[in-house]
Amino acid sequence: MQERKLLLDNMRFDLMERLDRYRAHKQRKDGPLDKDMEEQAVETQNDDVVDSLEKEAEDELRQVLHALERIDAGEGDICAVCEEPIAPARLDALPYTTLCRECAEG
Template sequence: MKTSAHYRKILMDRLAELDGRLHQIEGELDEPHSKDWDDNAIEREGDEVLEQLGQSGQEEIARIRAALQRIRDGSYGECVRCGEAIAPERLETLPDTPLCRDCAASI
């Protein structure tokens, strides 16, 4: 089984990637819009997509921070719902997951 340090590195790398991406999104959203009506409508549609991507990124950051807290607490890899061990294959795929496969499937 991989150590919590292995998952901590994966989570920290992903956190850094998301941080950079969110700063880029914020920069694009802060750019002035065109005065042309057609261009402005297209830009606003693009802004809506960027805002949704930003929201998704913020939600993932919250899950990563919670996983990092579980590492600090020594409970990482245990399902927060049933207390059973989360399969290493699941943690490799979803390192921020708080739930085992069975509990996640029951939601």
């Protein structure tokens, strides 16, 4: 369980760094938009991609934080729905899962 908690802590750190980079990009901390209209169009298209990536990272971070809370509560390897153990292989593949395979599919 400690190994998984360390992995989740590392994921949390990486996701927070990624979110910081996305937010810095959106705030134009690397400089204003290019004066060329064509370049501006490309940069604003990139903003849409960054927004999507930011949302995905936020969602994943929420899952990681929830999994860490469950580990701290002693429930990290128990399914949140059926309360049966989550298979170790599933936890290896998806460390922040809170559901066993059966409940995730159902």
